[in-house]
Amino acid sequence: MTRTLGKDLLGLEPLSTEQIRLILDTAEPFKEVSERQIKKVPALRGMTIVNLFFEASTRTRISFEFAEKRLSADTVNVASSGSSVQKGETLVDTARNLEAMRINMVVIRHSASGAAHFLADRIQSNVINAGDGTHEHPTQGLLDLLTLRDHFGSLEGRRVCIVGDVLHSRVARSNIWGLTKMGVEVAVCGPRSLLPKDISEFGVTVFKRIDEAIEWAEALNILRLQLERMQAGYIPSLREYNRVFGVTRERLDRVDHDVVIMHPGPMNRGVEIDSDVADGDQSVILDQVTNGVAVRMAVLYLLAGGRPELADAAKRGSER
């Protein structure tokens, strides 16, 4: 049984079921920290973390930053604009320079698949992948797992369908790995032009029609559909996408069971998801956001060498 996560968190594919469960279990005690009046524990006091965001992000960057600050780490945010990256500096030089300032961890978001691997192979610091190209977004996968586990009580045997642009989605990949490793039955549904050719080799069911997916699923994880996909010719129009694949109240009402609604954000209301679904009583979209902070605290804590059994004590903080 592997207890530790190793040096980096690059994706959910390389993690064992045991490691994923460890992160989820470690996140539990950290949830409460965010509910306090004073949202801070000293677990990572004295550690330096750089949030290296080469791609625009609001939600993920803020979520990581809160997680770091609530664990008392010192953080620096580097965005691609205004840094030497724009002067043509390579990724590896940027990273080495940061490391020369004796940091402990790097959280990296990058538009190239494999960028986090590239960095992890070349620097001593812990590397956390906050989304690399169309590869993985492991902390999003983990917070989705935590949210589903909170809702259902357990994950084993549940049926989750990922809806939309799986081809270009790092969230989809991390979800597929995480869910299947935790014993969830996984399906995908979307236009064939937005699913990888060999998607069934991931061990997932493929639904051609959204109604079949809704009929089957206990939860839908609805992916953002980017406008660029239409411009690149993968689909004819956002309007038709909504008519054929959009998750609407009407479609949900046709089945006689409840379907939990998830979305990694940011949402295109009226495209992949209708507002009354996003804001409806089956939606756990804001729970996902809340859980994001706890899961990221758990990942930071474990990578920093924190012992899982002490997470509860760690959160009590200065009482120790």
Added chain:
Amino acid sequence: MTVRERSGSAPRDVLLRGGRIVDPSQGIDEVGDLLLRGGVVEARGRSLGAPDEADLIECEGTVVAPGFIDVHCHLREPGREDVETIATGARAAAAGGFTAVCAMPNTEPVTDNQAAVGFILRQAMRAGAARVYPIGAISLGQRGEQLAEFGEMVGAGAVAVSDDGKPVASAHLMRTALEYAQSFGIPVIDHCEEPTLASGGAMNEGIVSARLGVKGIPAEAEEVMVARDILLARLTGGHVHLAHMSTRGSVELIRWGKAQGVAVTAEVTPHHLTLTENACEGYDTHAKMNPPLRTADDLEALREGLHDGTIDVIATDHAPHHYDAKEREFADAPFGIVGLETALGVLLTDLVHTGILALPVLVDRLACAPARLFHLPGGSLARGAPAHVTVFDPDLEWSVDPAGFVSKGRNTPYGDRLLRGRAIATIVGGHVIYRFGG
């Protein structure tokens, strides 16, 4: 390890004694001596007496073969002399056992006129290593619009035309190239890649690309163009040579074309014969090439095609890149690897010593077939043939050390591989241009 300069003087006599002489052009595979005199093969036999002052090379335990010819390499000069020059490329070729290479025209500027062809030949002559035969561009600037002047380029020494690296997207241009080239008796080489299907791709499209989140290039991007080119060769009667084949479908299409009597020939690289898409795991940019490494099934079909002659020649697609260019994100790294110095070792280790390919077939695909298809001197050890000879020790074990390459390029996926077999002497026109350890 040194690469000797070839002097302008007449070559000394060379006696290659006691080697296994493998010459598929004559159906010969026997132990004996080979005497080279005056730049040609003088005699073959047992216990030939060495003339006075002949250089004697003891070849016991080695293979003496017609000189290897690489019909597909990138020497980067003019334009990217920081990455490779004609001289370093020609010396790397010699060190790999190649007596001649054909240089692709995607230089800066493009080799699309007689003066550019002449420049390459002049630089090669100065280098005095492996011979370099220029390949001219099909279209001016490789822009795929207007035909380059094949006649003048051939007159200056070009042996084929190709827009390699840039697929000939226009079927009409490919058709006219295949027609026009017939006046000069040269093959038209195509890099088969349907550009809109391959656009933005960085590796084979399949389960590995789906997992890594890297945009894939489907096998069909190659096969669509292979089918088109075979049909255009049938239409025109021209000779189309298909570069670096990588898929099972391509092999089957070529087999069909040959059965129809179409003048289609094809090449495969050592890496497409020995590596699969799995080499891209961990985003290793040394496994990024175009066409991409494919699946184990494709690899098997390529090996079968090579064995049965559907694929005529092995070519390296030697493509040096600067260290920094490969030391970056997978999607942003350039395609290509170096291959001149590892080709023979990789092929012997993974194909011949494993019993997949007979040694005489390997020699045919590396030496005889390239000479035949491209109408080049060499490819035979018959009496009177030019003395282009490769001597290799099929059992010599060595470890690939990219830092020790003669080529300026270090970008190889075979770094630290233990290989069995390497060239020990390379002879061009009777001049020994390379001796291992010599």
